Amino acid sequence: MPYYRSILSMSFFAFSLLLSPVAHASYDSSGIKEGAIEDNYHQTLGHIENDGTISNSYHQTVGHIEKDGTIGDRYHQTIGHVEEDGTIGDSYHQTVGHVEEDGAIENNYHQTIGYLEQDGTVTDNYHQTVGHVPPGAKGAAFELLTHFFQKHHG
Incomplete structure (x- = not known):
């Protein structure tokens, strides 16, 4: 299974709506991180609400993330799951990736494919910003x- 396999069976857009820059993000007691969704050019793609609702740029609901x-x-x-230890799974509980404590983002073969910085910036393996x-x-x-790799590298 290639590392770019999405944990979502729906379009790239729905899950990319979990993206947000630090300036517009917050963390509530439920563990859901809300915020505006922007790409690496700071174009607004949508929003994630504090109740877990994921909406697109037209404010239409496209998904939901639960507290668990x-x-x-x-x-x-x-359509997927994120474990507390950073394991990313698909709807069949198959591991498709992992995010380490140090921010290294790995594919399901434990190869580093990018990084999650403390401020929420996501970079590729060459430290080029992909988004927030x-x-x-x-x-x-x-x-x-x-999805960045799927769109731009394969």
């Missing part, structure tokens, strides 16, 4: 990076 890390589509069908996520949003960082 379960990712769902707009119909609340499970709320600090600690491991699943969002993985998806941003893998």
